[in-house]
Amino acid sequence: MNNFIFHSPTKFVFGKDTEKEVGQLLKSYKAKKVLIHYGTGSIKRSGLFDRVVDSIEEANIEYVELGGVVPNPRDTLVYEGIDLCKKENVDFVLAVGGGSAIDSAKAIAAGAKYDGDFWDFYDHKAEMKDALKIGVILTIPAAGSEGSASAVITKTDGMLKRGFYSQFYRPQFSIINPELTYTLPTYQTSAGIVDMMGHIFERYLTKSDNTLFVDRLAEGTLVSIIEAGKKLMEEPTNYDARSVICWAGTIAHNGFFGVGRVEDWASHRLEHELSALYDVTHGAGLAVMYPAYMKYTIDEDIERYKRFAIKVFGVQEEGKSDKDIALEGIEKLEEFYKEIAMPTRFEGIHAKKEDINKLVEKLKENVGKTFGHFKELTMEDAKKIYELACS
Ligand code: NZQ
Numbered sequence: 001m002n003n004f005i006f007h008s009p010t011k012f013v014f015g016k017d018t019e020k021e022v023g024q025l026l027k028s029y030k031a032k033k034v035l036i037h038y039g040t041g042s043i044k045r046s047g048l049f050d051r052v053v054d055s056i057e058e059a060n061i062e063y064v065e066l067g068g069v070v071p072n073p074r075d076t077l078v079y080e081g082i083d084l085c086k087k088e089n090v091d092f093v094l095a096v097g098g099g100s101a102i103d104s105a106k107a108i109a110a111g112a113k114y115d116g117d118f119w120d121f122y123d124h125k126a127e128m129k130d131a132l133k134i135g136v137i138l139t140i141p142a143a144g145s146e147g148s149a150s151a152v153i154t155k156t157d158g159m160l161k162r163g164f165y166s167q168f169y170r171p172q173f174s175i176i177n178p179e180l181t182y183t184l185p186t187y188q189t190s191a192g193i194v195d196m197m198g199h200i201f202e203r204y205l206t207k208s209d210n211t212l213f214v215d216r217l218a219e220g221t222l223v224s225i226i227e228a229g230k231k232l233m234e235e236p237t238n239y240d241a242r243s244v245i246c247w248a249g250t251i252a253h254n255g256f257f258g259v260g261r262v263e264d265w266a267s268h269r270l271e272h273e274l275s276a277l278y279d280v281t282h283g284a285g286l287a288v289m290y291p292a293y294m295k296y297t298i299d300e301d302i303e304r305y306k307r308f309a310i311k312v313f314g315v316q317e318e319g320k321s322d323k324d325i326a327l328e329g330i331e332k333l334e335e336f337y338k339e340i341a342m343p344t345r346f347e348g349i350h351a352k353k354e355d356i357n358k359l360v361e362k363l364k365e366n367v368g369k370t371f372g373h374f375k376e377l378t379m380e381d382a383k384k385i386y387e388l389a390c391s
């Protein structure tokens, strides 16, 4: 196990009706004027927005609102939010929604405390030294942004989708009420499941030594997500299954599974190019990339993939070679994706083989010559993985 610092200071408030506590929570952080930032309307349709406003008003806190965050959030709305925060002297940004609203809120919080262009951070031209405080009411378990230190934004000019990591991006608090996720379309529930599993894979696939303790925690969490995910396909309002998915999705990406090891992130890099080019849902793009990435890197560490097959999918060992067991694990993963109605090939997300060169060019612009740590990949490797994802 490598040396590590694990600092996840977010206060998680979990359970039924917890969104009603938002006013008091904001008060405890001395918020005076809050920006309520949200997506394209689901929180208004469900009545959540009204409950949030009631709680904020009861706590005598002022607020302004900015909706309209689209999935794969854009820089254009971030600029609007920054101007609004500066004009209105906002001191706290509250995201109500999923990864897109939260990431947009994080970028606004950083930009409001910076005199230059917030994209400087994403261009690695400036160091983040401050940000407004951020709070979250989560409505979709997926991206893990409610506990993570990162935010992914797409620059509309050139459609560059980039992530930025900073401790200033850790929310002060995140309210997680599993009941708020009952209204999710199945596609979004499933894409969220793929995403949170992916956040575990990015840490599980490591070359670091002596990682068994956290590997076992990761395997147990994956088993629980799969079990709860299957349950939700039949019973979308099963509170216990929603709870598992909500909490697993949060710890999958708050750094818990990354301690003591070098993380990978190659599949996420590959996927971000898909969501940038086709505006595809991130989790659906990942369901296409993981089987291809795993098949491509299987020989890097057959033992690890074999362990994954046995511990997560219960693959039987008898009479099989190590590689066959490992491959069966990847097949089982693919079967699970299909079971929760996720695409597993390019055509399922309307991606085109003819675009592979374009995807690789953009990838190079974003990551440089190589990427990934489980296997250091070149642009030639990226091309082959995208090709595998077509067939
Ligand atoms: O626009 P609204 O009304 O919010 O509708 C959303 C959106 O259409 C809808 N939705 C959310 N909660 C709902 C609901 N519909 C009905 N009932 C509810 N309770 O679902 C759709 C997807 O929402 P979005 O916020 O885009 O989903 P997600 O949480 O998957 O976020 C995806 C974004 O997060 C980034 C992705 O790249 C993508 O841009 N990621 C962020 C990370 C981070 N900050 O740490 C890490 C991830 O790997 C990921 O890259």
Ligand code: ZN
Pocket: 143, 195, 196, 198, 199, 268, 282
């Ligand atoms: Zn992700």
